Amino acid sequence: MVIHGGVRKAVFYLLSVALAIWPLAWLFSPIGAYSAATFYFSPSSVKVNIGQxxxxxxxxxxxxxxxxxxxATIVLPESYVEAVSVSKSGSLLTTWTEDPAISGSTxxxxxGLPTPGYIGGGAKILSFEIRGLKEGTGLITLNQAKILANDGQGTNIxxxxxxxxxxVSRVIVGASITSTTHPDQNSWYNQKNIELSWNRPSGVTGFSYTFSKEDGSGGESAQTNSTSxxxxxxxxxxxxxxLRTNFDNGQTxxxxxxxxxxxxPPNPFTxxxxxxxxxxxxxxxLTMDATDTPSGIDRYEIxxxxxxxxISTEASIKLPRQRPGTHYYTVKAIDRAGNYFEVKGQFEIVGFPGPVITDYPRLVAALQPITLRGRGLLGATIKLFIDGKEVAEFVVANxxxxxxxxxxESEDPEQTVEWVYTYKGIVLPGKHTLWAIQVKSDGxxxxxxxxxxxxxxxxSINLGGLIIPLSALVVILLVLLIIAAAILIWLHRKTKQAIVKLLSMLNRAKGKIDEELDELKEDRSKEAIAEAESRIDKTIDDITREIKK
Structure with missing residues (x-):
């Protein structure tokens, strides 16, 4: 387009005038006189779930x-949210002509704040907490909002x-899956048949699932409205x-x-x-080398x-002390699903020579201590058995x-020495067999x-070192029983006589007291009362002397 010279001059003139008067226009306009101030919410876009x-x-x-x-008045979209609380904490304003307060959905x-006021890009006025009520979208707005300048005139800028x-969104919670056949996801089971079930959350329109091995093999899938x-x-x-759960709002x-x-079961092992x-x-x-696939060895039972x-979770176990002789074992290797493989075997513990009992009583009275003599290792402990039951032990050196x-001559624990030991336990009458073993310090x-x-x-019976024939003991016990019975009978008779005598004296005393009371009814003078008290005291003294006899 071609612009003629006259037109060009006119345009240039108009632009010059506009540039000249623009500062004056800005100065005298409302925007030029008062700079803009604004409120803003943070965050400007709020997301909250129903009930949260x-x-x-x-x-x-x-x-x-x-x-x-x-x-200002903050207005909430009451269909979707409600105000829970409001806080002035951290507010720019220091004085309040109207404290922040909730009224329905507003x-x-x-x-305000003192001079010189506030200049800046952002200062907090208040904060408020809202709760989601219904799924949807709304706006938080301001009504009757004002920001007044610190100009002495209260200009709203x-x-x-x-x-x-x-x-506001609905909280979507997926279905919770359980199993009656395999309840713990971290445990192994020796069960090939599987039962699964799940709940149906609110708003569900259907389910779909896939079921496959961890490596993806053997997979199968289906869509269903069932919960199992x-x-x-x-x-x-x-x-x-x-399991994929489909909801009516399109979410999954x-x-x-x-x-x-x-x-x-675990693989065969040795x-x-x-x-x-x-x-x-x-x-x-005992050391085991069992292996298992796929769950692995859980424990050994020996x-x-x-x-x-x-029970051992380790592949090697130190057995408790084993006595000399042949022992038989069964070792089960058990995997994490409870399957097991067992190995049976035997082992031999070679014993060193035992102690020797050289002297013992052949016939012993009941309750009589049994003194034994013999030979054994100086550093050993001897265990004594009667009829196969361990009844005592003692240190040879003591x-x-x-x-x-x-x-x-020396303290060599391996030297053979002579010992003596007295067993003071109770052994029932009859024939008994005694034997012993000796245990070294290493067990x-x-x-x-x-x-x-x-x-x-x-x-016969031993009482304090005195051997008493049993027949004599029976006679002594019978005599003691007869004497005890006689004493009890005598005490019973004496007690009965004393009670009869006491009752008789109490009756006499009662009669005399009644006589004194009758006389007092006729004569209540001080002299008569004193004489009656004296006679009653004498009666009581007489009864006391009779009781002491």
Whole structure:
């Protein structure tokens, strides 16, 4: 387009005039005289779930001119949210002509601050908490908003009205999956058939699921409106059930459940038997090398002879002390699903020579202490058995014979010495067999000693070292019983006589007291009362003397 010279000059003239008068126009216009101030919400877009709460804050911005007062009515979208609380904490305003207060779906406030007021891009006025009521979207707005300048005239310098968008959503919770056959997702089960069930949350329109092994094999899927599913004869391994829940608002959730199956026993294994301290070591070690797929070995159960099982999670176990002889074991390797494989075997503990019982009583009275003599290792402890039951133990070094104590040449625990021991326990009448073993300081046990027999006689009894025939003891007890009975009869008779005598005296006393009371009824003078008291006292004294006899 071609612009002629006259036109060009006219345009240039108009632009020059406009530029000249623009500062004056700005100065005298309302915008030029008073800079703009605004309210704004933070956050400007609020998201909250139904039944849950969130906090919104109101700020003021006055970047070019000082302000010293602000007020407004905050209006909430009452269909979607409600006000829960309001707070002045951290507010720019220090004085309040109207404290922030909730009234239905509104929050009204008015306040100020002293000169020089506030200039800045953002200062907090108040904060309020809202709760989601209904799914949807609404606006938080301001009514009757004012921001007054610190100019001595209370000029309202607000420009525009702040809003905040509120989006209220429904909390979507996926279905919760359970299993009656495989309840714990972290545990293994030797069950191939699977039962699963789940709940139906509000607003659900349907479900879909996939079920496959952890590596993705053996998968199957389906859409369903049911809340359960069954799967039969599934292979060993880790399976994952993934459930997708569809809601009427178009949302979906995903829930998963893990199934662990192991129906196979552990692989065959061997048991290694070790005695680190040689064939007499009473604390042997058993070591197992079991393996298992897919769940793995959980524990070992070891049964020695007929004793209670020992449980170990380690592949090696040190057994408790074993006595000399042949022992039989059963070792079960148990996997995490409860399947097991067992190995049976036996081992031998070699015992060193046992003690020797050299002297013992053949015939013993009832309750009589039993004194034994014998030979054993100086550093050993001897355990005494009667009829196969352990009844006592003693340290050889503390029970040396006097002769042995005097002739002891060294403290070598392996030397054989002579001992003496007195057993003071009760042994019932009859024939009994005694034997002993000796235990070294390392816990190893010897073979049995020689067995000896003795009889506890019932025809006599030991009382404090005195041997009394049983027949004599019976006679003594009968005599004591007769004497005790006679004493009881005598005491009974004496007591009865004393009671009769006491009752008689009380009756006499009662008669005399009655006589004195009759006389007092006729003569109540002081002299008569004194004489009656004297006679009653004499009667009581007479009764007391009779009782003392």
């Amino acid at each position: 709460t969130t906090t919104v804050s109101l700020f003021v911005s006055s970047p070019d001119q000082a302000m010293n007062s602000a007020g 929050i009204k406030f008015s306040g 607000i420009s525009g009205s702040a809003t905040s968008t509120v989006t 599913a069954s799967f039969a004869n599934k292979a060993d391994g880790v399976w994952k059930f993934t 959730t995903t829930s998963t459940f893990t199934i662990r199956i192991d129906t196979a 048991v290694k038997f070790e005695q680190p301290n040689g064939p007499t070591d009473a604390f042997p070690i 049964i020695i002879d007929d004793f209670e099982p020992l 029970n040396l014979t006097e002769k042995q104590r005097q002739n002891l 190893s046990e010897s073979n049995r000693s020689n067995g000896v027999s003795m009889r506890i006689t019932a025809s």
